[in-house]
Amino acid sequence: MMQLHKAILVDDEVYTRKGLIKLIDWEACGFQIMGEADNGEDALELIKSVSPALVITDIRMPVIDGLELIRLVTVNNIANPTFIIMSGYNDFKYAQQAMRYGVHEFVVKPIDEIEFTSILVKLNAKLGLEQAEQAKKERLIGSEMIKSLILGEASDATLTEWTHLLYLEAADHLYYLFAELNDNQSWQPDSVQISNALFKEIVQQELVRVTAANQPICLHEHHNRIGILLPSYMLDSSDGELERFLLIFRRKLETHVGERVFLYAGCPVHSLSEIRESYKAAKEATLYKYGHEDKRIVIYDQIKSEPINYIGLDSAEFTHFMEQMEELQLEAVKGTVDQWFHEFREKCYAPEAVKLNIHQSLMGIMKTIRSMDGDEQSISTLKPMLNWQDTNLSLGELKKLFMSFIEESMQSIALLRKEQTKGDIHKIKSYIEANYSKNISLKSIAALFYVNPVYLGQLFKKTHGTYFNEFLLQLRVSEAKKLLRQSSTMRIYEIAEKVGFSTADYFVTQFEKLEHMTPTEYRNKLM
Incomplete structure (x- = not known):
């Protein structure tokens, strides 16, 4: 939502003021009428209390006229409004005198709606640019101030100047805070990332809202946190209670970024020259982060006596x-x-x-x-x-x-x-082919290759299309047939023993099971 600039109307004719309020769409032009006055004296008090960005005033008024009002505000540096003068007199002398005080525009009554709206729109744009530039300047000053204070580089004269800039009084004390945005990484495809610059803007914006601050907000961007200089008078809206302030502030920040903000508060100090101590305490408070994750707030004075662990895995x-x-x-x-x-x-x-x-x-x-x-x-x-x-x-x-x-x-x-086992299954097959004549089994091979025997049996079947025992039997019978073909003198029990069968009878049974004839019948067939 656009931030509207405050404006006041000063004219001794009530109908002129009310007419102008109705004539112009002030909000569309970027302004909000905050008050009216029918003479310069009342207008001066209104300017002091409202601090408007724009004062629209008639020249000829009782007690204090428009030009005198402008002179008093300008010379005494009362707020810093832009002035637009209205007059029923098209008198160049008035215009010349007004311009010496930096008046923005001189318009002649009766007011032309289109012309006046155009003036306001242009002024709104100009004020917006000036405010953005001023905010940027204040942020730079605040950041450099904090950096100098932490490094201990600020001179006494500079400290006095900054104390005045921040409206600090002897009774005030200060805290150094860290605002830390967590879980802002990109390891998950759907994670929402927020830039450091945007988080800093959110911190600035919510500090202004929570504290209703008129003084500069001093922030400094550390490696992965935002540092905040917090004078105690900024806690007034929280009845001066730091923890209450931090709870409110954290909730405000989390309306923008979700429940992932941690706040760490250093110890209170009594002057800018001591802020380094509060900064160091705030850094120490960050070490207690995981012990206070539910609350997401760590205040140094509350945890300074708590133990912290640096235990390694047993x-x-x-x-x-x-x-x-x-x-x-x-x-x-x-x-x-x-x-x-x-x-x-x-x-x-x-x-x-x-x-x-x-x-x-x-x-x-x-x-x-x-x-x-x-x-x-x-x-x-x-x-x-x-x-x-x-x-x-x-x-x-x-x-x-x-x-x-x-x-x-x-x-x-x-x-x-799985890939290793696939490689091993081929090694196992080669091992079986080389050792089929020995007393081998699925269990003994599984132990040799450090594989679960049940898993090995399943994998062997899946890889080679046959069960381990069937493969071993086929291999032994195949080798027995070769011996029966090549030697007519070897006895059946010798062949059985040579190809790995424990007994001749078992050999004959298994051979007949596969070949549908006995080893002797196979040999005789060849003869």
């Missing part, structure tokens, strides 16, 4: 996790991760400690994939997982990302294992 715990991963026990892994993240919150792990624990698991999973001749770079969630701390992630979103990485890694491990 080696046995990590080994157990990796076993669950490699055995593809998804539900068990989910339970382990749930437990970890519960401890991160309940035991107030520092973000760096969370990072180390997550990183250890990450490296273990990547090592497993590499050992199976896989490429971990093919995992789409690897990059955001490696760089998650460069952005601000809530514990809930971090867990979601971590579980996505785990599930994708498990799928990769399962696929690699």
Whole structure:
């Protein structure tokens, strides 16, 4: 919604004022009439109280005329309005005198609607540009001010100037705040990203609304947070209560970006020269983020005595996790991760400690994939997982990302294992062909190749179109037939033993089952 500029009308003729209000579509022109006065003296008080952007005044009025009103406002620097003069007298002398005080326009009564509307529209555009430029200038001043204060580079004279600029009094104290936008990453295709510049604009806009501030708002863009200089008088609308203010402010910000704003408040200090201490305290408050995720507000004075943890994963715990991963026990892994993240919150792990624990698991999973001749770079969630701390992630979103990485890694491990087993099945076939005459079985081969025997039997059938026992039998009988063809002197029991049958009787039974004749009948047929 367009911000309307405040305007007041000054004319000793009530019909002129009311007529002008009805004649012009003020809102469409970018203005809102905030008051009227029928003489210069009342108009002066109205200007002091309203601080209008525009004053439209007649020249000839009792007590204080229009020109004197303009002179008093200009010389005494009362607000900084733009003036438009109306007069029933087309007198160039008035116009000349008015222009010396920087009057914007001199219009002659009766007012022409089209001409006056055009003047207002152009003035609205001009004021808009000036306001935007002034806001930009104030933001730059505020950012440079904070930077100098944090680095301790501001001189005493500069500190005095800035104290005056911010309307600070001896009784006032100051806080340094961080506003942090979380879960603003692009690892999910449907995620909504908000630029740092836009978030900074939202912070600026809502600070003005919450505090009804007329003084400059001082913000500084840190690496991944917005720093805010907060004088205590800005808490007046919250009865001077910092926590209440932060709750209101956070809710206002979240109307724009959803429930993903964290606020951190440093300790109170009594002058600009001490703001570095509040800044350092606010930075320390960020370490308690995950222990206060439900509230999303951390106030240094409330947490400074709370313990914070930098605990690493126990080696046995990590080994157990990796076993669950490699055995593809998804539900068990989910339970382990749930437990970890519960401890991160309940035991107030520092973000760096969370990072180390997550990183250890990450490296273990990547090592497993590499050992199976896989490429971990093919995992789409690897990059955001490696760089998650460069952005601000809530514990809930971090867990979601971590579980996505785990599930994708498990799928990769399962696929690699399947491909490996496919390669092994051909090796197994070659092994059988080379060792068919020995006492081999599906179970002994499965143990030799570290494969589940049931799974091996199913995979062998799927790959070669026959069951393992049938293949082995066909191979042995085929070799027996070759011996029967090539030697007329070998006895049946010798052939049975040579091709791997435990007894001659079993050999004869199986041979007859496949060839529908006994080994002797087969030999006699050849004779």
